[in-house]
Amino acid sequence: MKDIVAAPIFALLISILAYEIGIFINKKTKIAFFNPLMIAIALVIGVLLLLDIPLEDYKSGGDFISLFLTPATVILAVPLYRNINSLKKDYIAILGGVAAGCVTAVFSIWGLAKVFGLPKDLLASLIPKSITTPLGIELSNQIGGIPSVTVAAIIITGIVGAVFAQWILRVCGITDKTAKGIAIGTSAHALGTTKAVELGETEGAMSGLAIGLAGLVTVIAATILSGIGMF
Amino acid sequence: MKLLRQFLIVLIICFLGEVLNKVVHIPLPGSIIGMLLLFVCLLLGIIKLEMIEEISRFLLDHLAFFFIPAGVGLIAYAGILKRNLIPILVICFATTFLVMIVTGWTVQIIKRRLKRR
Numbered sequence: 001m002k003d004i005v006a007a008p009i010f011a012l013l014i015s016i017l018a019y020e021i022g023i024f025i026n027k028k029t030k031i032a033f034f035n036p037l038m039i040a041i042a043l044v045i046g047v048l049l050l051l052d053i054p055l056e057d058y059k060s061g062g063d064f065i066s067l068f069l070t071p072a073t074v075i076l077a078v079p080l081y082r083n084i085n086s087l088k089k090d091y092i093a094i095l096g097g098v099a100a101g102c103v104t105a106v107f108s109i110w111g112l113a114k115v116f117g118l119p120k121d122l123l124a125s126l127i128p129k130s131i132t133t134p135l136g137i138e139l140s141n142q143i144g145g146i147p148s149v150t151v152a153a154i155i156i157t158g159i160v161g162a163v164f165a166q167w168i169l170r171v172c173g174i175t176d177k178t179a180k181g182i183a184i185g186t187s188a189h190a191l192g193t194t195k196a197v198e199l200g201e202t203e204g205a206m207s208g209l210a211i212g213l214a215g216l217v218t219v220i221a222a223t224i225l226s227g228i229g230m231f
Numbered sequence: 232m233k234l235l236r237q238f239l240i241v242l243i244i245c246f247l248g249e250v251l252n253k254v255v256h257i258p259l260p261g262s263i264i265g266m267l268l269l270f271v272c273l274l275l276g277i278i279k280l281e282m283i284e285e286i287s288r289f290l291l292d293h294l295a296f297f298f299i300p301a302g303v304g305l306i307a308y309a310g311i312l313k314r315n316l317i318p319i320l321v322i323c324f325a326t327t328f329l330v331m332i333v334t335g336w337t338v339q340i341i342k343r344r345l346k347r348r
Contacts, residue, residue, distance in 0.1 A: 015299045037295040041302035048306065055306050062300030071241045071290055072297050073262035074248065077269035078280070078287040093341035101334030108326045116318035122311065126322055130330055133298050138260035148304035149312065155302070156323040161331065168328055174335035176342060183335030187327050190294070210334075219263055227258065 005053050011061025018043035032162040032195065038155050073134035080212035086205045090178050097179065098210055101186035102217040105130045110231060123231050125149035127222050129157045132189040135215040142219075143226040154189065161188020162195040181206025186214040237286035240278065244269050 004010060021043060022036035048058055087094055106127060113123040124145035128136035133154050140150035165184050174180055177200060184192040185207035196207030225231065248265030251257050257264055272278040305312065312319070 011300075015296070019296045019299060037298060037302065040296075040299050041305070044299060044303045045306055048303070055304070058303060059300065062303065065297055066300045068290065068297045069301075070245045070248075070262045070265070071238070071286075072294055074241055074244050074265040074269050075283070075287045075290045077266045077273060078283070079291065080266075080270055081273040081280070084274075090338075090342055092345065093338045096341045097334045097338035100337040101330045104333040105326055105330045108329050109322055112322045112325065113318070116315075116321075118315060118318055119311075122315060122319070126319065129323060130327065133301075134294075135263060135266075137298075137301060138262050142260050146308060146311075147301055148308055151298055151302045152305055152312075153319065153323055156320070157327050160324055160327045164328065165331065168331055169335060172332050172335065174332070174339055176339045178342065179335045179338035182338045183331045186334040187331035216263070216267075219259060223258055 005051060006057040006060065008061035008064060011058045012064065014044055014047050015040070015062070015065060018047075032191075033159055035155060035159055035191065038159070041151075041155075069134055069137065073138065076132065076134065076212055076215070079208055083205055083209035083212070086202075086209055093178065094182055094206070094209070095213070097182045098186050098213045098217055101183070102130075102214055102221055105187075105218065106222055106225065120144070120231065121146055122149065124226075126153050127231065128218065129153040130187055130189065131215040131218045132211050135219055139219050139222055143222055143231060155191070158188050158191025161192035165192060165195050166199070177202040178206050182210045185210025189214075234285050234289065237283050240283055241269075241286055241290075244272075 018040040019036065022039035025039055026034050026036045044058070047053070048055065109126050109129065110123065113126060121144060124143045125140055127143060127145065128139040128150055131139070131154070133151060136150050136154050137147045140147045161184060165188065169180050169183065174183060180199060181196050181203040184196040184203070189211050193204065193207040193211060197204035244265045245262065247268060249261035251264045252259065252261035269278065273280065
């Protein structure tokens with residue numbers, strides 16, 4: 001029995017199964033909080049703990065899945081390319097907003113982490129929390145973070161963004177469709193974008209564009225700041 | 232064969248990204264250099280969207296799935312997470328709101344200023 005659950009096939013099997021269950025729950029309830037990835041991760045962790053399977057055994061198959069992360073990051077150029085036309089009209093406002101948002105993200109996370117006295121590796125893990133997961137994992141690795149913690153922070157951020165976006169934007173008087181989309185995509189990546197798509201076509205396209213732009217700006221900015229010893 | 236051939240194009244770009252990172256020492260992660268390479272190739276028409284259409288759909292449709300192992304890796308960090316749970320949650324909530332507001336306001340203000348001129 002032990003050999004069977006340690007085989008890569010088992011890890012692959014429970015991962016796909018958990019993901020299917022996550023998607024099913026998300027589609028049935030239509031509640032942003034029930035994020036498929038979060039449900040899948042929780043289910044797999046649950047199975048490993050329940051059957052007393054060591055993480056190393058799961059990793060034998062898990063590494064096979066993680067292998068796809070690099071191609072999946074590279075392919076993000078495709079949606080960015082598809083959305084490039086929507087950038088042309090308001091490019092100064094869009095690039096200005098994304099840049100302001102990314103700088104705010106890095107410095108506010110850095111500042112709060114200092115206030116709480118978080119250890120350095122946790123701070124580095126939280127820096128990429130607003131950007132899309134593939135870029136976030138790479139950035140976390142690059143600046144000395146813990147990629148697993150980064151994934152968790154990215155999911156929490158996305159859920160928070162998706163759940164509260166409509167309310168925050170209304171309270172703060174952000175009514176322009178482009179501004180709404182860019183704000184959601186920059187702060188809450190692809191998960192927030194699912195909400196932006198619900199708000200409207202312009203909001204959705206703009207949010208999709210912001211995922212790629214904010215990811216790139218944050219990676220470049222954080223790499224430079226890390227290089228000069230900020231974290 | 233189509234999917235494999237398209238995957239080959241993506242893998243070549245991944246590999247070039249790694250080479251530029253490791254050999255030429257560009258300080259960005261290899262996959263992000265690869266993303267920029269593919270973006271430029273698409274803009275210049277060196278790679279047409281049709282040449283990678285199926286593989287990009289496969290990867291993008293299942294994007295979240297590929298992160299499950301990374302997320303499951305959290306088990307190893309349960310202790311450090313538990314000790315810092317409140318700060319992490321506060322940071323996740325507060326900075327997400329802040330970034331959303333700053334970004335939205337900036338776009339809206341710049342757009343209105345440019346229109347007035």
